[in-house]
Amino acid sequence: MFKWFADLITYDILRLPKGAHLSESLNFFLYDVPKIYFLLIVIVFFVAIIRTFLPPERIRQMLSHKKEFIGNVLAAMLGIFTPFCTCSAIPLFIGMLESGVPLGVTMSFLVASPTINEVALILLWGLFGWQVAITYIVSGLAIAVISGLIIGRLKMEKEVEEFVFKVKQVSAGGEKKLSWKDRVDYAVEYVKEIFAQVWLYVMLGVGLGALIHGYVPVEFVTQYAGRGNPFAVLIAVVIGVPLYSNAAGTIPVVQALIGKGLQLGITLAFMMAVTALSLPEFIILRKVLKPKLLFTFFGTVALGIIIIGYFFNFIF
Amino acid sequence: MEIKVLGPGCPNCQELEKRVKKALEELKVEATVTKVTDFAEIGKYIMMTPGIVINEKVKHKGKPLPRVEQIKEWIKEES
Numbered sequence: 001m002f003k004w005f006a007d008l009i010t011y012d013i014l015r016l017p018k019g020a021h022l023s024e025s026l027n028f029f030l031y032d033v034p035k036i037y038f039l040l041i042v043i044v045f046f047v048a049i050i051r052t053f054l055p056p057e058r059i060r061q062m063l064s065h066k067k068e069f070i071g072n073v074l075a076a077m078l079g080i081f082t083p084f085c086t087c088s089a090i091p092l093f094i095g096m097l098e099s100g101v102p103l104g105v106t107m108s109f110l111v112a113s114p115t116i117n118e119v120a121l122i123l124l125w126g127l128f129g130w131q132v133a134i135t136y137i138v139s140g141l142a143i144a145v146i147s148g149l150i151i152g153r154l155k156m157e158k159e160v161e162e163f164v165f166k167v168k169q170v171s172a173g174g175e176k177k178l179s180w181k182d183r184v185d186y187a188v189e190y191v192k193e194i195f196a197q198v199w200l201y202v203m204l205g206v207g208l209g210a211l212i213h214g215y216v217p218v219e220f221v222t223q224y225a226g227r228g229n230p231f232a233v234l235i236a237v238v239i240g241v242p243l244y245s246n247a248a249g250t251i252p253v254v255q256a257l258i259g260k261g262l263q264l265g266i267t268l269a270f271m272m273a274v275t276a277l278s279l280p281e282f283i284i285l286r287k288v289l290k291p292k293l294l295f296t297f298f299g300t301v302a303l304g305i306i307i308i309g310y311f312f313n314f315i316f
Numbered sequence: 317m318e319i320k321v322l323g324p325g326c327p328n329c330q331e332l333e334k335r336v337k338k339a340l341e342e343l344k345v346e347a348t349v350t351k352v353t354d355f356a357e358i359g360k361y362i363m364m365t366p367g368i369v370i371n372e373k374v375k376h377k378g379k380p381l382p383r384v385e386q387i388k389e390w391i392k393e394e395s
Contacts, residue, residue, distance in 0.1 A: 056363035056378075090324065094359040167359040189380040284324055287355055 002038075006031035025214030032206045032252065036126040037199065040119070044194050047118050048187035050081050052178055056092045063101045063109070068152060069145075071105040076144035079112025080137065089113050090288055094164050103160065104152015111301055112144035115276035119198055123251040124271070128258075135312070136268060143272070143304035150300050151293070159293030202252065209256035269309025276301055317347040317395055322358045323366035332366045332381050339387040345395060370394045 006027050010016050016023035059078050063071060082089070089110060096106045116137055125133035178186075254267050277298060285294055321336055323329025333351055340347055352358055361369055364378035368387065375390045376382050 060363070090355055091359050091365055092363040094355060095363040098359075163356045164359075167356055186380070193380040280326075287324075 002031050002035040005034060021214040025210040028213045029206055029210040032127065032209070033203055036123060036202050036206070036252075037195075039122045039126045040195060040198070040202075041191055043122050043125075044118060044191045045187045047081060048190040049183055051190075052183040052186055054078065054081055056095065059092065059109075060096050060099055060101065063096060063105055064099050066101075066105060068102065068104065069149070071102060072108040072145045072148040072152070073141075075101075075105045075109040075148065076112040076141045079109045079144060080116045080118075080141075082109075082113045090284065093288065094167055097160065097164055098167055102152060103157050104148045104150075106148075107151045107297065108144045108148025110297075111147050111276065112140060114281070115144060115272055115301075116140040117275050119194065120251065120271055120275055123202075127252060127255040128264075128267075132264065132268075136271065139268060139308045139312075140272065140276075143276075143301060143308065147297070147300035147304055151296060154296065156293045156296065159290040159296075161288050161290060164288055205252035209252035212253065212256035263313045265309040265311065265313030265315075268312055269305050272305045272308070273302075276305065317345065317391070318371055319347050319349045319391075320352050320361075320369040321349065321366065322352045322361060322369060324355065324358070325353050326365075328379065328381060329366040332368065335381065335384050336368065336387055339384050339391060342384070343388055343391055345391055347391070 009030050010023050010027040011018060014023075014026075016026065059082070062078070063075055066074060082092075093106055093110055096109070097103065121133055121136060124136050251271065254262065254270060258264065258267060282294070282298065285297070289297065319336060319340075321329065321333045323332065329351075333349070336349055340349070358365060358367070361367060361374050362377040366376075366381070367374060367378070368376040368382070368390070370390055371394050373394070376386075
């Protein structure tokens with residue numbers, strides 16, 4: 001359907017010649033933008049509906065008194081459905097520790113929540129296909145579970161700022177029962193908000209991607225970040241960290257570069273570095289974690305991302 | 317009236333603060349608006365930022381952000 005729309009405009013209405021740089025770029029753009037918008041609306045809506053069943057109080061309750069491994073896996077999975085950038089996850093992080101959720105388990109949650117984000121997922125699905133999207137989820141979960149397990153084993157409870165354990169939550173007021181109408185209203189609001197935030201980036205990103213797609217020669221990337229370069233994944237992670245939370249704009253560009261010889265592992269590593277690790281996050285986390293734990297946290301996650309990157313380069 | 321906007325300072329919290337001020341302006345209501353950025357303090361009220369607390373009652377937490385109209389209603393409830 002989306003292909004038909006793009007072809008209709010490029011070749012039938014505008015009567016551009018097939019195979020020319022301009023028409024290829026335009027066709028690519030007209031195909032990808034509506035498709036991503038469509039996925040964005042549908043998926044964000046359903047994720048938001050699921051989310052209405054998982055308020056933070058519920059998450060906290062589900063994770064308290066869980067055994068090590070099971071707790072980590074569950075925490076990582078719950079992390080997928082939570083809308084948090086790290087800064088909004090911190091109050092929940094505090095709430096969890098205060099109610100006796102083990103540190104390693106909360107860490108799994110803290111890693112998964114920003115790493116596996118629905119916008120990134122949608123873009124990966126729309127531009128690379130569902131196989132890559134699933135791979136992204138599974139690798140994100142693996143990193144979250146493993147880094148949580150490692151941090152749990154290191155027994156670093158002392159490295160959390162003391163005040164965290166002392167916060168006593170004032171009763172947040174009776175939770176009112178949500179009707180289906182409330183849930184749908186919430187989801188619609190949520191879709192509007194996300195859409196307002198990312199539509200422009202998607203368009204710019206895909207636009208730039210479309211230009212690359214049509215104009216940049218295949219050898220360009222292969223020369224700098226192709227199979228021959230063993231440091232490619234590392235470089236991707238280093239570039240990805242400062243590009244805070246702009247998955248919407250970066251993925252389409254990366255996708256276009258893939259067509260030019262960039263490897264999939266590098267893409268995944270890059271994506272995760274963009275969403276999971278960032279400087280603002282580092283600064284905000286410092287308020288609740290002491291330096292030693294903060295560096296351990298960043299170190300394990302970064303290492304995890306790099307390993308995943310090389311692993312997929314090796315497989316695909 | 318005392319209104320607290322809770323959030324560590326991400327774009328969402330700033331937007332929320334703007335909306336609260338707009339709501340007050342439109343209603344022509346006087347109130348002290350405090351921005352709470354300290355996690356120890358935020359953690360007392362909510363587990364999801366950003367949040368609004370009016371006269372020590374939690375009115376909102378998390379995303380999506382409430383509309384100005386909604387905030388006006390909360391202000392009316394408390395005044």
